[in-house]
Amino acid sequence: MTQQILPVTPVVRVQLEDFDAAAEARILSDGRTDVGALVSFVGLCRDEAGRLDALELEHYPGMAEAELRRLAGEALERWPLTGLTVVHRHGKIRPGEQIVLVVAASSHRRAAFEASDFLMDFLKTKAPFWKKEHLKDGADGSWVNARSVDQKDADRWVEQ
Amino acid sequence: MTQQILPVTPVVRVQLEDFDAAAEARILSDGRTDVGALVSFVGLCRDEAGRLDALELEHYPGMAEAELRRLAGEALERWPLTGLTVVHRHGKIRPGEQIVLVVAASSHRRAAFEASDFLMDFLKTKAPFWKKEHLKDGADGSWVNARSVDQKDADRWVEQ
Amino acid sequence: MQIKYFASIRERVGRNDETRELPRSITTVADLLDHLSAEDESYAIAFADRETLRAALDQEHVELDAPLGAAREIALFPPMTGG
Amino acid sequence: MQIKYFASIRERVGRNDETRELPRSITTVADLLDHLSAEDESYAIAFADRETLRAALDQEHVELDAPLGAAREIALFPPMTGG
Numbered sequence: 001m002t003q004q005i006l007p008v009t010p011v012v013r014v015q016l017e018d019f020d021a022a023a024e025a026r027i028l029s030d031g032r033t034d035v036g037a038l039v040s041f042v043g044l045c046r047d048e049a050g051r052l053d054a055l056e057l058e059h060y061p062g063m064a065e066a067e068l069r070r071l072a073g074e075a076l077e078r079w080p081l082t083g084l085t086v087v088h089r090h091g092k093i094r095p096g097e098q099i100v101l102v103v104a105a106s107s108h109r110r111a112a113f114e115a116s117d118f119l120m121d122f123l124k125t126k127a128p129f130w131k132k133e134h135l136k137d138g139a140d141g142s143w144v145n146a147r148s149v150d151q152k153d154a155d156r157w158v159e160q
Numbered sequence: 161m162t163q164q165i166l167p168v169t170p171v172v173r174v175q176l177e178d179f180d181a182a183a184e185a186r187i188l189s190d191g192r193t194d195v196g197a198l199v200s201f202v203g204l205c206r207d208e209a210g211r212l213d214a215l216e217l218e219h220y221p222g223m224a225e226a227e228l229r230r231l232a233g234e235a236l237e238r239w240p241l242t243g244l245t246v247v248h249r250h251g252k253i254r255p256g257e258q259i260v261l262v263v264a265a266s267s268h269r270r271a272a273f274e275a276s277d278f279l280m281d282f283l284k285t286k287a288p289f290w291k292k293e294h295l296k297d298g299a300d301g302s303w304v305n306a307r308s309v310d311q312k313d314a315d316r317w318v319e320q
Numbered sequence: 321m322q323i324k325y326f327a328s329i330r331e332r333v334g335r336n337d338e339t340r341e342l343p344r345s346i347t348t349v350a351d352l353l354d355h356l357s358a359e360d361e362s363y364a365i366a367f368a369d370r371e372t373l374r375a376a377l378d379q380e381h382v383e384l385d386a387p388l389g390a391a392r393e394i395a396l397f398p399p400m401t402g403g
Numbered sequence: 404m405q406i407k408y409f410a411s412i413r414e415r416v417g418r419n420d421e422t423r424e425l426p427r428s429i430t431t432v433a434d435l436l437d438h439l440s441a442e443d444e445s446y447a448i449a450f451a452d453r454e455t456l457r458a459a460l461d462q463e464h465v466e467l468d469a470p471l472g473a474a475r476e477i478a479l480f481p482p483m484t485g486g
Contacts, residue, residue: 021182021185021200022181022182022185025181025182025200025202029202029204029256030256031256032256033205033206033207033208033210033212033255033256034206034208035204035206035256036203036204036206037201037202037203037204038200038201038202038204039199039200039201039276040181040185040198040199040200040202041197041198041199041269041272041273042185042189042197042198042200043196043197043269044189044195044196044197044198045193045196046193046194046195046196046267047193048193048194048267050193052193095193096189096190096191096192096193096195107206107208109201109203109280110313112201113201113273113276113277113280116199116273117273120269120273153270
């Protein structure tokens with residue numbers, strides 16, 4: 001028996017505008033009966049201390065899309081997905097606003113969970129985006145430091 | 161330093177009607193700045209062979225809600241979530257339609273991923289729902305067998 | 321005690337639920353299964369494979385050797401397949 | 404070769420990008436970092452901590468000891484913090 005797997009082209013976008021997570025998820029499942037599981041991840045701009053005016057997301061145009069596309073391709077090789085969407089915003093993002101979206105669709109839930117989890121871990125450590133905090137008090141913004149826990153999360157997928 | 165964690169009341173519903181995954185996710189993040197990650201899982205009715213008329217989901221009224229609420233409570237004890245929603249449908253569900261929704265919100269993505277993954281694993285093996293397949297050719301439906309892989313998935317969380 | 325049946329167990333037993341006064345000698349879920357199985361073949365067939373039989377007392381999962389205690393409701397069903 | 408700088412490295416270097424003809428003796432990313440650092444203190448400061456310096460050649464991540472090869476574009480930046 002040969003497995004019949006249709007090639008899946010991931011949707012990858014880097015954009016200034018906000019995104020509609022529900023619409024992106026619908027595109028991966030509408031009119032199909034082979035999708036059993038849809039996992040959506042939305043990353044939002046936090047501000048627990050109430051002192052943030054906005055995050056400014058700088059990116060490396062060209063490479064940001066290329067790197068996200070490489071990571072999406074890697075996920076498609078590792079898991080039998082029926083669809084995969086990655087959207088990452090750049091520019092100024094206010095507290096409570098959406099920053100990043102990953103949607104993974106598959107016949108079975110484990111593949112969808114693992115692929116979206118994997119993508120977020122690698123996106124954090126490999127996609128060329130950098131966050132700067134602009135505070136309400138008008139002080140000059142400071143760059144957000146990379147967290148070692150993000151590298152540890154990404155390393156989980158290599159140790160497997 | 162004592163951690164200030166507000167008590168979270170999970171939203172748990174068992175219903176005949178379809179649900180709006182996007183609206184449920186929005187409820188967990190709108191107007192807040194402490195939510196950094198939203199993970200949504202949607203389980204859909206599959207029919208790769210094209211021979212299914214509908215799945216019929218039987219449930220144990222009362223216990224279905226109670227068990228989902230217990231599992232949600234367990235997730236809230238294990239992970240620092242800011243919100244948690246579980247919706248499970250019963251009755252006849254056609255191919256391509258939605259069956260189940262889990263949304264987990266947290267400050268950090270690992271908690272949101274793990275909690276939603278955990279909930280789906282235990283929901284599969286512990287929530288009193290049973291699927292019967294009704295085929296297009298009108299033959300009497302047959303009950304879907306429990307899969308041992310679902311029990312294995314649930315066991316992952318005990319071994320940790 | 322009210323007894324509820326679900327899914328394939330419900331179909332094999334041929335009813336959704338029933339209410340019974342149980343003899344004092346019946347103290348566990350397994351006792352009840354044996355008691356009903358001795359009474360009628362439809363129960364005996366429904367409860368034959370104890371490996372795939374599940375029980376809940378007052379809407380909480382229990383093992384088949386669990387004491388009935390003061391439970392007012394018992395449910396019998398196959399492994400769950402929701403989600 | 405076009406050199407691009409991002410985030411804190413861009414701010415420390417004081418420019419977004421520049422185009423340079425490189426001497427033939429410069430064959431790796433690290434060679435280029437040393438070359439620029441010797442030229443001006445702003446580069447020396449920006450590239451001082453090699454542990455937290457990242458590089459890409461033609462938009463693909465590389466280690467600092469990677470050969471420049473035929474790459475037309477190099478980018479230098481701190482560890483990424485997207486997502």
